[in-house]
Amino acid sequence: MSDTSPSEKPLNETWLILGASSAIARAFARAASAEADILLAGRDRTDMEATAADLRARSGRRAGVVAFDATDYASHAATVAQAKAFAGDGLLNIFLAFGTMPSQGEIDADPALIAKVIEANYTGAAHILHVAAPVLEARRAGRVVVLTSVAGDRGRLKNYVYGSAKAGLNAYLQGLRARLFRAGCTVTTVKPGPVDTAMSYGLNDMPMMAAPETVAAASLKAAKKGAETLYTPGIWLIIMTIIRLIPERIFKKLNI
Amino acid sequence: MTRWKKMTLTGWGRSHVASVEAARPERPRDLDEAMADTASGTLIAHGAGRAYGDSALNTNGRVVLTERLDRxxxxxxxxxxxxxxxxxxxxxxxxxxxxxxxxxxxxxxxxxxxxxxxxxxxxxxxxxxxxxxxxxxxxxxxxxxxxxxxxxxxxxxxxxxxxxxxxxxxxxxxxxxxxxxxxxxASPWVRVKERRIRDLDEYIEAFATIRDRSTFSVGWIDAVATGAALGRGILETAEFEAHDTLPKPRNPHRVPFDFPGFALNHFTVKAFNAQHYRRVPQTGRERRKSFAEFLYPLDALHGWNRIYGKRGFYQFQCVLPDAGARAGLRRLLEAISEAGNPSFLAVLKTLGRSGRGHLSFPMRGFTLALDFPRINGADGLLRRLEAITLDHQGRIYLAKDSLLTREGFRAMYPLLPRFERVLAKVDPASRLMSDQARRLGLKGAP
The missing domain is CATH 3.30.465.10 (Uridine Diphospho-n-acetylenolpyruvylglucosamine Reductase; domain 3)
Known part of the structure; x- marks a missing residue:
């Protein structure tokens, strides 16, 4: 291991993108690949190979693919080991972008979905981050960016199972942030409003859909600053502040 | 499972409007699913929506938006x-x-x-x-x-x-x-030469010399000029130029709303065109431009199609073989100026050879492209232009087409029978379908 400090010789950086087949992950990888190598992790290898090829053609930097299944916890150690090998002596950063969002109606019809929502959005995320944390701690540097959702800020009639999973993840990230802070690493919780992706496509016509590129660019910027929490687009900080302030006895009557 | 979203799509000219169900695949397998999910019914791929008419529309059918397959x-x-x-x-x-x-x-x-x-x-x-x-x-x-x-x-x-x-x-x-x-x-810069062209004859002669010498050439025609000035315009030629800086990214403007219908009328367009013609001095001029600015002059004005207002516009583009081009272009320009339909974007270019496709538009000759606001009489004018094109053994570009007739289409595209034989083989149930294909009587459309 070299003990050269980063200020003297900039270390090579790698972003491990967990859940690399989403539109936001693709946009983030493109933005980050201007200055870093990219390792895409997910289940759809064909799709990730295409994105990796795209990143190489655009930036000329390294882009690789590794198998990752959020709910196959036993496989997480292998994924992290491969990421560690890919990053070599350089820094390892993590962008976590996976999740699943069945509608509340689908969940009401089939409560078995609750376990899947919690597993994919909470347990899988917490588990892979827990497996990866020692790698970042050992390098005493690195950035973690996790996409959660404004839905985690308050349980709502229309989306409370998904929201509760994201709320759990938010609390987990607060703890992880404190832990990694002691090792010089940052953890950024990104809470996007509705984003125009395959997840939301065709569900309803929300007028305030953000482009994946907007969320990705803002996330990267926040990561570089080491920001703790990011609402993106920024308007959602105001909206969610108001929503959080509504007294529960009134909130319960609202149809949102 | 593919999620289909109901939406309204138009061509770039906004003359045709279609209610469709659209899928927007992000991964290769989403695309397979969308096709498999359309075991009955029809669909067509829809890219940036820059075809002017109904090429990428499928009324009451499905479309596959390809914008997210962008790697x-x-x-x-x-x-x-x-x-x-x-x-x-x-x-x-x-x-x-x-x-x-x-x-x-x-x-x-x-x-x-x-x-x-x-x-x-x-x-x-x-x-x-x-x-x-x-x-x-x-x-x-x-x-x-x-x-x-x-x-x-x-x-x-x-x-x-x-x-x-x-x-x-x-x-x-x-x-x-x-x-x-x-x-x-290639270079991000080009050296552009512009010069005034007095009339159609001078255009034909100028193109005859420069088409084999210049890498890029394009002529703009004042389509409202008549008489001795018929066919006057500005000819631009360009070559790559090495230069040690990169062009500044362009700062695009957006047309914020639909212009009212009266904004583009004969007088405003006439004034605009005359000013545009005089912009280049009599002796011509030469300057360096970014390649993008030269190739895509209108891309700096996002949503420029809204200038034509709610009713939209038609684009017409035909190619006439060299032999009959002079006479044919004269008749086309005369028909346009007689109709009094104000067109301010008329472009004349040469094409070098036939394309490789059964329905490829190019052939060796001259190609004329114009926009027409969709006002009374525009349909009739397009029919006249189709007839003149046919008279001179020319053809109309399907990406720009809105109103071509079935008879005209068959006469203009002699390899159509071969195209149809392939369709019968690869898509016997006619599942790939567009409003344009229906209009042109392709795939057994009634």
Whole structure:
């Protein structure tokens, strides 16, 4: 291991993108690949190979693919080991972008979905981050960016199972942030409003859909600053502040 | 499971409006699912929506939006071969490859068009004499067929399907990857020479000399000028120029609302055109421009189609073979100025040779392109222009077409029977379908 400090010789950086087949992950990888190598992790290898090829053609930097299944916890150690090998002596950063969002109606019809929502959005995320944390701690540097959702800020009639999973993840990230802070690493919780992706496509016509590129660019910027929490687009900080302030006895009557 | 979203789509001219169900695949397998999910019913790929009429519309049917399939799958700097998903745009290609000295050999007049659309329309640019059309540079493509299988097609392994797909307006299948050669030794800068052209005769003569000498050439015509000034305009030619800086990114403006119908009338257009003509001094002028500014002048004005207001506009583009071009262009310009329909974007170019597709638009000759606000009489004018085009053995460009008749279409595209034989083979149930294909009587449309 070299003990050269980063200020003297900039270390090579790698972003491990967990859940690399989403539109936001693709946009983030493109933005980050201007200055870093990219390792895409997910289940759809064909799709990730295409994105990796795209990143190489655009930036000329390294882009690789590794198998990752959020709910196959036993496989997480292998994924992290491969990421560690890919990053070599350089820094390892993590962008976590996976999740699943069945509608509340689908969940009401089939409560078995609750376990899947919690597993994919909470347990899988917490588990892979827990497996990866020692790698970042050992390098005493690195950035973690996790996409959660404004839905985690308050349980709502229309989306409370998904929201509760994201709320759990938010609390987990607060703890992880404190832990990694002691090792010089940052953890950024990104809470996007509705984003125009395959997840939301065709569900309803929300007028305030953000482009994946907007969320990705803002996330990267926040990561570089080491920001703790990011609402993106920024308007959602105001909206969610108001929503959080509504007294529960009134909130319960609202149809949102 | 594919999620289909109900929406209203229009062509770029906003003359045609279609209610459709649209899927928007982000991964290759989403595309397979969308095709499999349409076991009955019809669908058509829809890229950037830059075809002017109804080419990428499918009223009460389905469309597959290709915008999220936007990855560059490979590039070989030794050969210039690039492999792209269909939603990659020319702006993407320029941004990625121009700084490295490569450019698409044939680029349409807007960089917002997609590679999938470029293949489907076999687009051409301002350098067709020199470099040919988009299809001339295609090595192979992966085509998702109506039966759900994907085939890698090249000029050898299936010459007929290859020729039917280049310029085939998306009717053979959905292209999921295209491999084509980029041109090396490109620069982000060009040296542009502009000069005034007094009338149509001078235009024909000027093009006869420059078409083999200049890399790029394009003529703008004042389509409201009449009499001795008929066909007057500005001729631009351009060559690449090395320069040690990169052009500043353009700062686009957006048309914020639909202009009212009266904004474009005979008088405003006449004044605009006259001013545009005098902008270039009598002695001509020469200057350096960014390649993008030269190739895509209108891309700096996002949503420029709104200038024509709610009713939209028609675009007309035909090509006339060299032999009858002078007489034919005169008749076209006379018909346009007689109709009094104010057109302020008339473009004259030369094309060098026929394309490789059964329905490829290019042939050696002169091509004239104009916009017409969709006012009373516009339909009749387009019918007259179609007749004049036919009289001079010309053809109309399907990517620009809105009103071409079935009879006119059959007469203009002599390889149509071969195209239809391929369709009968690869899509016997006519699942790939567009409003334009129905209008033109393709695929057994009643």
């Amino acid at each position: 560059v799958l490979g590039f070989d700097a030794a050969t210039g071969l690039v492999i792209c998903e269909p939603g990659v745009t020319f702006a993407n290609l320029m941004e990625i490859f121009l700084p490295r000295g490569f450019m698409p050999a044939a680029s349409p007049g807007t960089s917002f068009a997609t590679v999938g659309g470029a293949l489907a329309a076999d687009v051409h640019g301002k350098n067709h004499d020199r470099h040919g059309g988009f299809g001339d540079h295609v090595e192979w493509f992966d085509l998702l067929l109506a039966d759900g299988t994907t085939r890698r097609v090249d000029a050898q392994n299936d010459a007929e399907l290859f020729a039917a797909t280049i310029g085939g307006m998306g009717l053979t299948g959905i292209v999921r990857a295209v491999a084509f050669r980029l041109l090396p030794n």
